[in-house]
Structure formats: C-alpha cells, structure tokens
Amino acid sequence: MKVIKFGGSSLASSTQLQKVLSIVQADDQRKYVIVSAPGKRFAGDTKVTDLLIQYARQTIHHQDTAAVVETIIDRYAEIGRGFDVPEDQLTPIFDIIRHLPNQAYADNTYLMAAFKAHGERLNAKLVAAVFAQAGLNARYLDPKDAGMVVTDVPDDAQIIESSYDQIAKWANSDQILVIPGFFAYNRNGQICTFSRGGSDITGAIIARGVNADRYENFTDVDAIYAVNPALVAQPAAIGEMTFREMRELSYAGFSVFHDEALIPAIQGNITVNVKNTNHPEAPGTLIKSTREASTKYPVTGIASSSSFCSLYLRKYLLNKEVGFGRKILTILEDHHVSYEHMPSGIDDLTIIFDEHQLTPELEKELTAEISEAVHPDEIYFTHDYSILMVVGESMRNRVGIMSRAATALADSNIKLIMVNQGASEISIMFGVHDRDADQAVVALYNEFFN
Numbered sequence: 537m538k539v540i541k542f543g544g545s546s547l548a549s550s551t552q553l554q555k556v557l558s559i560v561q562a563d564d565q566r567k568y569v570i571v572s573a574p575g576k577r578f579a580g581d582t583k584v585t586d587l588l589i590q591y592a593r594q595t596i597h598h599q600d601t602a603a604v605v606e607t608i609i610d611r612y613a614e615i616g617r618g619f620d621v622p623e624d625q626l627t628p629i630f631d632i633i634r635h636l637p638n639q640a641y642a643d644n645t646y647l648m649a650a651f652k653a654h655g656e657r658l659n660a661k662l663v664a665a666v667f668a669q670a671g672l673n674a675r676y677l678d679p680k681d682a683g684m685v686v687t688d689v690p691d692d693a694q695i696i697e698s699s700y701d702q703i704a705k706w707a708n709s710d711q712i713l714v715i716p717g718f719f720a721y722n723r724n725g726q727i728c729t730f731s732r733g734g735s736d737i738t739g740a741i742i743a744r745g746v747n748a749d750r751y752e753n754f755t756d757v758d759a760i761y762a763v764n765p766a767l768v769a770q771p772a773a774i775g776e777m778t779f780r781e782m783r784e785l786s787y788a789g790f791s792v793f794h795d796e797a798l799i800p801a802i803q804g805n806i807t808v809n810v811k812n813t814n815h816p817e818a819p820g821t822l823i824k825s826t827r828e829a830s831t832k833y834p835v836t837g838i839a840s841s842s843s844f845c846s847l848y849l850r851k852y853l854l855n856k857e858v859g860f861g862r863k864i865l866t867i868l869e870d871h872h873v874s875y876e877h878m879p880s881g882i883d884d885l886t887i888i889f890d891e892h893q894l895t896p897e898l899e900k901e902l903t904a905e906i907s908e909a910v911h912p913d914e915i916y917f918t919h920d921y922s923i924l925m926v927v928g929e930s931m932r933n934r935v936g937i938m939s940r941a942a943t944a945l946a947d948s949n950i951k952l953i954m955v956n957q958g959a960s961e962i963s964i965m966f967g968v969h970d971r972d973a974d975q976a977v978v979a980l981y982n983e984f985f986n
C-alpha cells in the first residue's frame with residue numbers, strides 16, 4: 537500500500553494530470569493520492585496558491601477581485617474541461633471560489649489560511665472527479681474526515697499526535713482516496729495550513745497514519761541531486777540517502793522535499809521515494825533510515841539558503857559574565873522568537889535566526905531590550921547571511937573534509953563568516969555573505985563531485 541503525493545508542477549494543467557492518472561492506474565498499490573494546488577505551467581507562471589494569496593489580500597483591503605477570480609477559475613476550468621468533466625460538477629467549484637469572501641472567518645489570518653487551502657481542496661475534488669470518470673474507484677477525502685487535527689497556527693500548523701490513531705482507521709482502503717495536501721483543521725474546526733510547500737507534510741502524515749509501505753513523492757525532477765540543479769548543470773543524482781541527510785539538506789535549501797515532512801516519515805519509518813511525474817520509469821531517490829555507506833563520494837549533498845539573519849554582539853569578558861546568555865534568551869522567549877544557531881567566541885556571540893520571524897520593528901525592540909539587559913560594546917542585525925551545509929553520513933569516517941571544503945572556498949575567494957561542525961557528525965555548516973552563496977556551492981560541488 538502506497539501513499540503518493542503530486543506536487544503543483546505535476547498538476548499544473550490537464551496535460552500534466554493525464555500523466556498523474558496514468559501513474560495511479562499503473563500500480564494498484566497507489567491508494568492514497570495527496571494533491572497540491574495547480575502549480576506553474578512554465579517559467580514565470582503563477583501558482584494557484586499565490587493567486588489565492590492575492591485574492592485574499594484584495595478581499596482584506598476591499599479591492600476589486602474580479603480579475604484574479606477569473607484567473608483562478610480558468611486554471612480549474614482548463615483542467616476539468618480537458619477531461620470533459622460535466623459542467624454541473626465544475627460549477628460548484630467555481631462557485632466556491634467566487635464565494636470565499638462571503639464565509640465567516642475569526643480574523644484575517646484565518647481568512648488567509650482558508651483562501652490558500654482552497655487551492656488544494658478544490659483541486660482534490662477535481663482530481664477525484666477526473667479519476668472517477670476514468671473508471672477508477674476513487675473519491676475525495678477531506679482532512680477533517682481523514683482525522684487530521686492540527687495546532688491553532690493558521691499559517692504554520694503542526695499535526696496533533698492523536699490524529700494518527702484516527703488516520704489509522706483508513707488503513708487498507710479498497711478505494712483510491714484523493715486527499716488535499718497543505719491544510720487541515722484545528723480543534724475548533726478552523727482551517728490552518730502548514731508552511732509553504734506543506735503538501736509534502738500531509739503525504740508523510742497520511743503515510744505514517746496508514747502505515748504505508750512507501751511514500752512516493754512525485755515532482756518535476758528525475759532525482760534529488762547533490763546540489764540544486766539551478767546552480768550546476770546536470771549535477772550528480774542521489775540514488776539513496778538517509779532521513780538525517782535529507783533533513784539537514786532540506787533545512788538548508790533543498791526545496792524539493794519539505795524538511796518538516798521528514799518527521800512523520802522518520803517516526804513511522806516510511807521509506808520515501810522522490811520521483812518524476814514526467815519520467816516515472818526513472819528510479820528517483822530513496823530516503824530511508826539507513827543506507828550503504830557511499831564509497832564514490834564522501835559527501836552526499838551541498839545546500840545553501842539565504843533565509844537567515846544574524847544578531848552580532850560583542851562585549852569584552854563576555855565569557856566571565858554569569859547569566860549573559862540567559863538574559864538574552866529570556867528576551868527572545870518573551871517575544872516568541874526561536875533561534876537557529878548560536879556560535880560564540882571569547883568576547884563575541886552571533887545568534888542566527890530564520891529571518892521570516894523578524895520585522896524591522898521587532899529587531900529594534902530586541903536590540904533595545906538586549907542592550908538594556910547586557911550592555912554590549914557592539915550590537916547589530918544583519919540580513920546578508922546565507923548558510924551552506926555540506927552533508928554526508930560518510931563524512932564521519934573520513935578525515936580532511938573540513939580542510940578540503942575550506943580550501944575550496946578560499947581558492948574561490950569566499951569569505952567565511954561562520955563555521956560550525958557542532959554536534960552533528962554528518963554535516964559542516966558555513967556562514968557566508970548572500971552575494972557569495974551560489975559561487976560557494978559551486979566551488980564545494982567541484983571539490984567533492986568533479
């Protein structure tokens with residue numbers, strides 16, 4: 537029994553949905569089909585989720601929504617009409633889109649969540665109708681009926697553990713269940729979404745819940761590559777990797793699989809297979825608990841992400857000051873801000889954050905409160921901060937990886953602003969300026985893979 541998730545690129549048009557239908561028909565183990573909202577059909581196109589965000593913003597600001605509503609409807613109309621879905625099945629979908637502003641929402645954050653979620657909700661209904669029309673014993677299953685209950689965070693929800701017992705009741709389904717990704721409901725029955733790209737998370741949750749033999753994640757690349765293919769032409773494909781390797785790489789920018797989707801897969805020990813909808817015969821990449829130690833390359837992958845910022849603090853004799861760290865962490869806690877890393881020197885401390893958590897106002901408040909509490913000699917935020925990760929289980933058995941990486945970066949004239957091998961034996965982390973990040977990834981790739 538397999539759970540199979542199709543990303544937005546696999547569902548962007550009726551042509552793509554035809555491929556999806558063939559993939560589901562080709563294997564009768566594929567019983568749980570998780571769908572994203574229609575994605576980009578070509579470079580420069582807009583995902584339906586982004587159109588819905590625009591629609592929600594215009595609704596909140598009482599602006600004219602006619603154009604965006606028609607654009608969204610056209611996306612579903614092209615897919616439905618491409619399969620001759622009867623108009624009386626398409627009209628309710630169009631009506632739901634038009635009437636989204638007329639529903640009751642607790643506040644604008646719930647409104648935004650509900651608008652976004654409808655990309656997946658309506659697509660799953662449409663895909664179920666297409667599957668049924670093609671003769672498959674398929675039906676739509678709402679996350680509520682599936683038993684998924686999430687925390688009350690409208691745009692970044694987490695699954696509540698007790699959901700798994702409910703989802704387990706759907707194990708061994710005879711029917712093909714088409715389940716929308718990306719959202720579920722809180723305990724009050726309000727829609728909350730996962731973070732962006734979160735349909736991968738729904739797939740992993742359902743896979744753990746029904747104890748699937750495999751979670752197939754279909755996207756638009758033949759494999760997970762050792763490096764983002766936007767940076768290096770035809771990079772080495774990764775045949776197999778461990779959950780830990782993928783967790784570290786997706787954290788630092790391998791957007792092909794959501795990092796939070798690994799948690800249910802790890803908990804349920806469900807092997808994940810990332811595959812290409814446009815090339816389903818390719819084996820793709822397996823993500824599993826253990827793998828054969830790679831002998832060909834010492835490193836499995838290299839990732840980089842610019843979505844970080846840092847707070848630098850300097851104070852002489854910081855190392856002798858009892859309570860210095862606690863005072864800072866208390867201030868962060870009071871503002872509900874979490875930190876990612878905290879490399880320190882004798883007189884210096886850098887705190888690295890996910891920059892999505894901070895606003896200019898919050899940065900000012902944190903700077904003022906921390907200055908008041910610990911009187912640093914110097915304190916400032918910088919957003920010019922990228923994190924690079926060099927990841928591989930094989931690294932723990934090899935010496936000299938750090939020196940090779942540092943030399944490759946130095947030879948490319950890249951300034952390192954942070955190095956952290958920290959507690960993880962399977963990764964090295966580098967901080968670099970944003971402008972150097974892409975070149976640094978290429979330099980590291982050439983060092984370890986060419």
Ligand SMILES: Nc1ncnc2c1ncn2[C@@H]1O[C@H](COP(=O)(O)OP(=O)(O)O)[C@@H](O)[C@H]1O
Pocket residue numbers: 542543544545546572575733754755756757759760761762763764765766789790791792793
């Ligand atoms: N290391 C990597 N290997 C493969 N793809 C990657 C990697 N890093 C980033 N990507 C990007 O991830 C994309 C697939 O993820 P995504 O856009 O979320 O697809 P989907 O629409 O299927 O959800 C690829 O097209 C590629 O541009």
Ligand SMILES: N[C@@H](CC(=O)OP(=O)(O)O)C(=O)O
Pocket residue numbers: 542543544545572573575583585586655717718731732733734735736
């Ligand atoms: N549609 C949502 C969720 C998602 O997972 O999409 P995709 O499969 O296209 O990455 C988003 O754009 O964030």
